[in-house]
Amino acid sequence: MTAPGTAAVAPATLRAEYLDRLGASDEQGAIDVALGAVDAGLDVEAVLLDVVAEAQREVGERWAAGAWSVVQEHIATHISERVVSAVARHRPAGPSSGVGRIAVACLDGEWHALPARLLAEVLTRHGWDVTFLGSSVPAAQLAVHLHETGPDVVAVSSSLPSRLPAARRMVEACRASGIPILAGGAAFGPCGEWATAVGADGWAPDARAAAALLEGPLPRADAGRVDDASREEQALLHTRRPELVAGLAARVRAGAGPDDQLADDLGHLVDFLAAAVYVDDPGLLARFLRWVGTVAVPGGLTREELRGAVDDLTERLADSPRTVALLRSEPVQEACSGTGAA
Ligand code: B12
Numbered sequence: 001m002t003a004p005g006t007a008a009v010a011p012a013t014l015r016a017e018y019l020d021r022l023g024a025s026d027e028q029g030a031i032d033v034a035l036g037a038v039d040a041g042l043d044v045e046a047v048l049l050d051v052v053a054e055a056q057r058e059v060g061e062r063w064a065a066g067a068w069s070v071v072q073e074h075i076a077t078h079i080s081e082r083v084v085s086a087v088a089r090h091r092p093a094g095p096s097s098g099v100g101r102i103a104v105a106c107l108d109g110e111w112h113a114l115p116a117r118l119l120a121e122v123l124t125r126h127g128w129d130v131t132f133l134g135s136s137v138p139a140a141q142l143a144v145h146l147h148e149t150g151p152d153v154v155a156v157s158s159s160l161p162s163r164l165p166a167a168r169r170m171v172e173a174c175r176a177s178g179i180p181i182l183a184g185g186a187a188f189g190p191c192g193e194w195a196t197a198v199g200a201d202g203w204a205p206d207a208r209a210a211a212a213l214l215e216g217p218l219p220r221a222d223a224g225r226v227d228d229a230s231r232e233e234q235a236l237l238h239t240r241r242p243e244l245v246a247g248l249a250a251r252v253r254a255g256a257g258p259d260d261q262l263a264d265d266l267g268h269l270v271d272f273l274a275a276a277v278y279v280d281d282p283g284l285l286a287r288f289l290r291w292v293g294t295v296a297v298p299g300g301l302t303r304e305e306l307r308g309a310v311d312d313l314t315e316r317l318a319d320s321p322r323t324v325a326l327l328r329s330e331p332v333q334e335a336c337s338g339t340g341a342a
Pocket residue numbers: 049053054056057058059060061063064073074077109110111112113114115116118119155156157158159160161182183184185186203204205206207208210264288291295
């Protein structure tokens with residue numbers, strides 16, 4: 001018999017099999033791979049994090065490289081959601097063991113619910129009584145929920161740094177209720193630096209680390225470091241977004257329509273710029289620019305167009321000193337020219 005937590009098949013091999021099933025749109029096959037691993041002795045947490053979550057990251061890479069279409073990504077993600085449910089039903093977590101109550105929610109405008117779902121499942125297995133609020137939860141609605149239910153902790157999840165201004169509103173809702181807030185997901189930066197900026201009380205890089213961190217009380221953080229000037233310039237970018245996107249589109253690719261991928265990419269550019277201004281970190285925009293330079297979505301912004309768009313934004317936003325300083329900063333300029341740290 002295999003000891004719990006070990007398994008005959010290595011997670012990397014399982015991941016490859018699992019990805020094959022996703023690629024073949026084979027829901028039952030993917031469920032069989034996951035349940036087979038649990039039956040062979042791999043613990044449920046490892047199946048969720050080392051197989052499903054890792055495979056989903058690879059799905060993202062394949063989409064970004066143009067190897068998989070949006071439709072293939074949607075099918076794969078739907079299957080992974082079904083797999084999470086199947087694994088949870090097949091080997092249910094024990095009853096919550098009085099560790100505490102936690103609400104898990106995605107930031108407003110954040111549709112990446114699967115990372116939050118995986119976190120919720122892992123915390124349930126660590127004895128937490130979890131309420132899963134799902135994707136895109138408006139801060140005002142969260143405040144009502146907290147008032148009515150009073151959990152011990154709120155966990156907020158986001159994959160897109162462009163949602164950070166929404167994180168701030170959620171932090172404020174939690175502070176008003178006196179409930180500590182734990183942040184996580186790629187939106188908060190590789191080392192959680194933007195979680196601190198928006199005033200979250202804690203951050204963890206993954207669900208295992210989150211469970212470990214929550215074994216003790218979260219130390220209460222200060223109010224974050226977003227000042228009035230950053231808020232004002234971010235709000236201005238938000239208000240001017242439609243006009244900026246239309247102006248940029250006309251400049252970088254005359255004749256592009258409002259529904260084109262280009263408009264989408266330019267919208268993301270303005271949103272990521274606004275988030276970078278908000279947390280006052282050029283590195284946030286530089287990471288986004290490098291990402292755009294590598295992503296192969298048909299009709300998307302090219303590196304040359306990106307350079308033109310950044311120059312154009314610098315001219316159009318001349319009245320916003322922080323924004324201009326950020327656009328002219330070394331990390332941003334290097335990212336535009338394709339040089340600098342990855
Ligand atoms: C599936 C998917 C989608 C689905 C999501 C459906 C769903 N039900 O979740 C849909 C189609 C909606 C989608 C949309 C978009 N997506 Co998408 N998506 C993905 C994909 C392929 C998988 C997401 C996933 O499940 N990841 C697996 C999880 C487990 O990974 P994880 O984030 O590391 O989660 C762990 C930790 O972060 C942590 N954690 C998570 N939350 C929390 C919370 C707390 C409190 C704590 C402590 C820890 C914690 O625990 C998790 C488990 O260990 C990712 C690729 C990727 N790398 O994630 C792209 C990805 C995130 N998407 C991306 C993009 C660009 C988009 C779109 C903008 C595309 C578009 N042009 O429309 C939109 C934006 C939508 C929006 N506003 O939210 C990019 C983001 C790039 C960037 N520069 O930021 C990625 C990285 C793809 C890529 N390789 O480029 N997407």
